[in-house]
Amino acid sequence: MTTSIALFTRDLRVHDNPVLHAAAAADRCIPLFVLDDAIVSSAFFNANRAAFLSDCLADLDRSLRECGGKLVVRKGKLVDEVARIVRAHDVTEIHVAADVSRYARRREEALEALGVDLHVHDASINAVPPLSLTPSGGGDHFAVFTPYFRKWETVHRRGVLRAPRRLTVPEISGEQPCRLHDGTPSPDLASGGETVGRRLMVNWVRTGVDDYADLHDALADDATSHLSPHLHFGTVSVTELLDRAGTASEGARAYTRQLAWRDFHHQVLAARPESATRDYRTRNDRWRRSDRDFAAWRDGRTGYPVVDAAMRQLVREGWMHNRARLIAASFLCKTLYLDWRLGAQHFVDLLVDCDLANNQMNWQWVAGTGTDTRPNRVHNPLAQAHRYDPDGTYVKRYLPELAAVDPRHVHEPWTLPDEERKALDYPPPVVDLREAAARFAAARSRKA
Template sequence: MKEIARETVVVLFNRDLRVGDHPALAEACAGARHVLPLFVLDPGMDARGRAGFLAECLADLRASLRDRGGDLVVRRGDPAAEAVRLAREVNASAVWASADVTAYARARERRLARDCERERLEFRLFPGVTVVPPGRLIPTGGDHYKVFTPYWRAWAGTRWRELVEAPERVSLPPGVEPGELPEAEREPYVPGGESRVRRRMELWLRHGLEDYAAGHDDLAGDRTSRLSPYLHFGCVSPLELARLGSRNEEFVRQLCWRDFYHQVTYAFPEISRRDYRPRGRDWNEDKDVAQAWREGMTGIPIVDAGMRQLAAEGWMHNRARLIVASYLTKTLGVDWRVGADHFADLLLDADVANNCGNWQWMAGTGNDTRPNRVLNPIRQARKFDPEGEYVRRYVLELQSYPGGAVHEPWRLSRPVRGYPSPITAQA
């Protein structure tokens, strides 16, 4: 007979909206009589363009927990306060959660630790947001890896934890009101939730993984996995994905990049607002120039295509992200925070670590060992969209342009006040 170590544990969900390979949930269900899975809609966390996707993720998680005899309890307010309040209400002995890395998440964890100590509750943090926990790999003479390649070597050589199975049964404490799931208008993007990503992941691993190294920069072919929104919300375990995709090193390397920026953010939580490596640069503050970039109206076809894909789909091809970021920061001289904020508004996968880490990389204020590198958008377009299919897909004004000629700077079809067309240099 299974030994019951605890009566009731509250498991607080955040960016880990799944039942598969969820260490906190699995251990709670294995060692407690009752488990209260909790998600708190935090008014301090603006879901922006991701509200509909989040709502679907939560609905899918609730369905999975109900299939196992439990439920997802939903509350609104401060996550730390609500978790402790519910723990008192059901006479729980512990509050557990998955550890995260941002300044906001770590402040939440500190509040939880303080409040749990005051209430004599056990508080524990578990892995699950990354493949390798962010504080696990420490270089000699430093607190974190500042350069990717040494991190990749250490990351690839470390022993990963074992995957944990989804619990067969979740027993909710009696008398708990589940609460209402958020309602949000459905965005015209991909559907959210663990059950949906599992089907998508299986298909992609079967049909797309082998060709990933050759095709992941193909803008028109769109041969990336598009799993990043699900990774952001934790609908899929990054560790499980790394294990399943391990036969393709280039794909696993991308998951390592994700872990790299998480460990950078863990060591430098101000990554979303402060330069990681200050360069003393004076930024171009022309608001019209920045707005032209946001609207996909710069006159540089590949840049405008990327920005219009973002607006239309809540997603942008990774190669296009690099191109538009280099153009905004290096060619137009606009502060990287302007670009990072716009991405955070629209991207389904805009987690702080990767979004701001990549923006600082391209701006020359981050972890790039060549901070002065500039991506020439015309050359990039000719290399990664040689027939112009990607540009014509999103810049409808250029659909009649033949072949590679579509990549040449174009005159905007409507005048935009405040700047010339095309914009090619700092104002």
């Protein structure tokens, strides 16, 4: 009799799950999730992700019970908990999804040392395995997105897998921990779980994706899929999402390109794991240090409404619009000239969808220390605001102190008449944009 473990990590779903699909072929299957001490004790585990994860685990357990199984949840050192189940139930094989972080690689090595057949499934978290594509001219990864995307588009992806119809799980104890985190999640945090994720996916493909190319940057319209947390926790399969979205419309093709960015960043981090904390391409920056300026950015009090609205959205929802992320990040790194790592860590502290590869590499892209081929570009917050939130609807949604301001002044409230300006509970700009641009240009032109 064969007994397998389906070790869930960032693939908390029953549909299109190569790990569960393969493990279910054994005579007995133990669906297992370990609330890993190494992750729970890290700065990466915040209250928002803990709340979302709790939803995901509860939903996954319900789905497994519908096919005769259940989710076994343990808390502790991951490999120790797996080893206990291996010994207690004569486990013959372990199935787990491949991942790109240094920790994931060490986890695989430790699981291999248990002496049980270990099967690492490459196409569970990504559409294309991270290091399966390499440049024709040599090198272990693509450092520029466009040639990567051209090759990515030609790869034959695996088919979408069905959810298991029936599981046989041995008698085993393992209740879900009652509380995953002591912090308080964002008040408007979205719900987690595969059921919610699949509903979002179906609705997005049916009613949203075709307009993505035209509307994805419009801040007030909020016309994005909101699937990033579900992709991070794996409650939605990127393979199935790509299959459903297709490429028939311009919007679907634009959305596919964005999903390819996710795989691109994963292959960069897989090849250069140190870039999680170190510049991928150094610009010899001597970043400023200013607690005052960082606090103004973090708290949404910079005096630039579109930046502040973005930062308030992050606190309220544990999420931020994709265009707003670009604006806020550029303001920190290039307008305030503060270290990208400060911003990356703040996003780690609050974002529910904070994927290590995408968070760090996107921050580096904006800072000009990553893969951007135009490392010195600056996204002017006023130009961005007038273009992507022309009537101030997005700003007013998150800055109630500006709700009554005329749309002509909402992005530049310092242009209001003195009496109106003084009546607002809103700060003046923390920096002059022209002075900031000159400071950044001088810093980047300076010789090391």
